[in-house]
Amino acid sequence: MTRQRDAVRTIFSRLNGFHSIQDVHARLREAGDAVGLTTVYRAVQSLAEDGELDSIRTDSGEALYRRCSTEHHHHLVCRVCGRTVEVAGPAVERWAGRVAEEHGFADPSHTVEIFGTCADCHRASPEPDSGRDVRPGGGD
Structure with missing residues (x-):
C-alpha cells in the first residue's frame, strides 16, 4: 500500500483544513x-495512527482529516468554513492530568476541539440589529 499511502499523503500536503x-x-x-475507496480509508487510517493526520468529527458524526504537526495540540475550528487553527493548551494539559489523577487514571490522553466562528466568517455575517425589537408587534 506504499504507493497509495504516498498518493494520499501528497493530496493532504496540498490541502488546507479538514x-x-x-x-x-x-x-x-x-x-x-x-x-x-477502501484503500483510501486504510491509508488515511494508517497516516492518522502514525500521527501524520488529525481527525475531527462533524456534528453529523462524519470523520474529517487533515495534515498536522506531530507535537500535541488542540484545534479551534470554524463552524462556517472549516478553517482550523492548531493551538497549545497548557491549562488543558494540567486539567486533564488532574482529573485523571482524581479518578485513579494514569497516563491520560485527550483531544480538544473548540468550535466557533472565525473572524472572517463573523465579519461576513449580517450584523444583528442594534437591540431594536423587529418582531411583528414588538416595539410599537
Whole structure:
C-alpha cells in the first residue's frame, strides 16, 4: 500500500483544513490515480495512527482529516468554513492530568476541539440589529 499511502499523503500536503475520505478519494481520481475507496480509508487510517493526520468529527458524526504537526495540540475550528487553527493548551494539559489523577487514571490522553466562528466568517455575517425589537408587534 506504499504507493497509495504516498498518493494520499501528497493530496493532504496540498490541502488546507479538514477533508472527508470521500473528498480525498475524489481528488485522487481527478489526478488520474485509480485508488479504491477502501484503500483510501486504510491509508488515511494508517497516516492518522502514525500521527501524520488529525481527525475531527462533524456534528453529523462524519470523520474529517487533515495534515498536522506531530507535537500535541488542540484545534479551534470554524463552524462556517472549516478553517482550523492548531493551538497549545497548557491549562488543558494540567486539567486533564488532574482529573485523571482524581479518578485513579494514569497516563491520560485527550483531544480538544473548540468550535466557533472565525473572524472572517463573523465579519461576513449580517450584523444583528442594534437591540431594536423587529418582531411583528414588538416595539410599537
